[in-house]
Amino acid sequence: MIQSSEKEPGKREVILSAHDVTVAFGSNVVLDKLDLDVYRGEILGFVGGSGTGKSVLMRSILRLIPRQSGVIRILGEDYDKVDEAKKIELDMRLGVLFQHGALFSALTVRENIQVPMREYLDLPQSLMDELAELKVAMVGLAPDAADKYPSELSGGMIKRAALARALALDPDLVFLDEPTSGLDPIGAAEFDELIAQLRDTLGLTVYMVTHDLDSLFSVCDRIAVLGQKRVIAEGTIEDMLSFDDPWIQSYFKGKRARMIPDRTSQERSSPPQETGVTLESGQESEAN
Numbered sequence: 226m227i228q229s230s231e232k233e234p235g236k237r238e239v240i241l242s243a244h245d246v247t248v249a250f251g252s253n254v255v256l257d258k259l260d261l262d263v264y265r266g267e268i269l270g271f272v273g274g275s276g277t278g279k280s281v282l283m284r285s286i287l288r289l290i291p292r293q294s295g296v297i298r299i300l301g302e303d304y305d306k307v308d309e310a311k312k313i314e315l316d317m318r319l320g321v322l323f324q325h326g327a328l329f330s331a332l333t334v335r336e337n338i339q340v341p342m343r344e345y346l347d348l349p350q351s352l353m354d355e356l357a358e359l360k361v362a363m364v365g366l367a368p369d370a371a372d373k374y375p376s377e378l379s380g381g382m383i384k385r386a387a388l389a390r391a392l393a394l395d396p397d398l399v400f401l402d403e404p405t406s407g408l409d410p411i412g413a414a415e416f417d418e419l420i421a422q423l424r425d426t427l428g429l430t431v432y433m434v435t436h437d438l439d440s441l442f443s444v445c446d447r448i449a450v451l452g453q454k455r456v457i458a459e460g461t462i463e464d465m466l467s468f469d470d471p472w473i474q475s476y477f478k479g480k481r482a483r484m485i486p487d488r489t490s491q492e493r494s495s496p497p498q499e500t501g502v503t504l505e506s507g508q509e510s511e512a513n
């Protein structure tokens with residue numbers, strides 16, 4: 226592994242770490258001894274070719290898919306070594322926005338947001354209503370959206386409602402699986418702005434699986450690239466542009482990328498902080 230960082234890694238709090246993680250389905254090894262750190266307060270963009278295992282890693286971190294080996298630490302705690310009460314405590318620190326929102330169609334937005342509250346907290350209905358309304362406002366939805374069913378919402382509103390549900394328990398870390406997929410460019414840009422705003426105001430850490438180059442260029446502080454069953458490169462968008470790797474070059478400098486105005490020199494809402502920048506040595510990427 227080449228360390229090509231100009232900055233000193235390791236000064237920031239690691240909120241999530243995956244070490245030596247292997248996940249396989251029968252003989253299909255999807256992740257093989259993967260390592261990844263996520264730092265508190267950052268927006269990490271997680272990219273890789275289709276079918277490389279981005280969702281599998283996210284689901285494995287969330288314990289929805291078993292792994293064959295490896296250690297996953299959330300807020301410094303190894304899930305496998307803590308008791309049930311601590312597991313629940315850790316689960317409450319995580320929020321998830323699944324691809325396509327995954328709202329319960331028979332529940333209103335308010336009721337959807339209250340699902341995790343009912344599962345984990347014992348609050349009076351009036352307080353849960355107040356909290357749900359707060360979350361609705363927080364994600365930029367009009368107050369009357371709270372009483373609508375998912376079928377009555379636009380694609381962008383569904384994403385926002387799902388984000389409100391992900392924020393229901395005031396998590397430290399939110400996982401977003403392709404949050405801007407299916408949105409038009411304006412809706413996607415607005416959603417990106419919302420994510421950046423929430424990170425800045427709530428101090429959220431965001432783990433975002435995405436194919437959206439706009440998001441990667443505009444809001445992600447750091448990017449991790451999945452290929453060859455592990456993370457083959459990590460760093461800022463500027464680092465990605467300079468990595469000598471065919472898949473990374475074609476992904477970040479290809480035709481679609483060239484259509485994005487050069488924003489790498491512009492200030493982001495929160496500039497990237499000191500992070501390690503790594504590229505697996507001597508390997509031709511097969512991220513696609």
Ligand SMILES: Nc1ncnc2c1ncn2[C@@H]1O[C@H](COP(=O)(O)OP(=O)(O)OP(=O)(O)O)[C@@H](O)[C@H]1O
Binds near residue numbers: 276278279281
């Ligand atoms: N529950 C499962 N059972 C068996 N194989 C699975 C399962 N979930 C995922 N896979 C396999 O794991 C591999 C990675 O899938 P994954 O959905 O993580 O890809 P991805 O990188 O998120 O792709 P995309 O960008 O297209 O969403 C694929 O080969 C997929 O078929």
